[in-house]
Amino acid sequence: MVGKPQQRTRRTQQRILAAARDLFAETGYEATSVDAIAARAGVAKATVFAHFSDKASLLIAGKIQRLAALSGTMRQTIADGSTDHPARYLADVFRPWLVLYRGDPEFARLFLSQSTLNDGPWTRQFLDICATIEDNAARAVDRLRAEGRLRADLEPETVTQGILAFYYHMIVGHSVGALPDGRAQETLFDGLIATWMNGCRSTTAPA
Incomplete structure (x- = not known):
């Protein structure tokens, strides 16, 4: 009680x-x-x-429940989403995060400058979730590999880092105004993922 x-x-x-x-x-x-x-x-x-140790902690604390919920949704999509089309599957895994950061540019900039954050309980929760995103990306790639949808000669880490690079690029692009809206961001993201996966996918797997 x-x-x-x-x-x-x-x-x-x-x-x-x-x-x-x-x-x-x-x-x-x-x-x-x-x-x-x-x-x-x-x-x-x-x-x-x-x-709250500083103003950044207040911004993080106001988002932490949504971040935790998105992390859960990401895990669910990785486990249960259809992998018939690997590029679409991976885009669906990351799309909710792009929506979050697109809707709050200030929070996106905070995400992009993690190394400047002061230590504290809210910051640690935030950084843990950020690390989980990368772990989940690896899980998504592992699932595609286990299902024979990736070329066997590719290192999973290489595939994962390519996907994460596109994800970070989308957040930066919108944050600096190079990608003016959600449609531009998601169109580019989908295209980059599709091109990357076209080179990574098994020749026996659907595009």
Whole structure:
């Protein structure tokens, strides 16, 4: 049973997170100060830092549930998705992540600058999920290989790194404005994956 002090702590944390989400949506991540978040939440600035080490942690904390859900969806797609068309299968594995980062450019930039993040519980959760994405990409390639849909002479790590390179390129491209919208991003991603898999696939497997 959760005691009253813990309940108050959770309520305070949720109030701070709600204030941060609202302000990030209203004025943007860069323009939002911790002072403004504290004022909107009705707490002292020190209270914000007691729960979240910095502003980046607030942005991460507001996304962590969705990230965890997407990670679960990714695993499900890898395990249960149809591999009849390997390129389409791999594109489906990554597409929800592209939608996430496309919908929040500030969060995409945070993802692309992971090495600059300060250590803390929210950061560690975020980095763990980022690592899981790469592990899951390897699992998807392993499944294709096990089903005879990849050339036997190829190293799975090479195939995996190629797919991840396209994935990161899509996030960077949209973040800097080179890919102006979702259609442009997904069309290019699908084309790159299809071309890559055409060279990687077994000659007996469908395209």
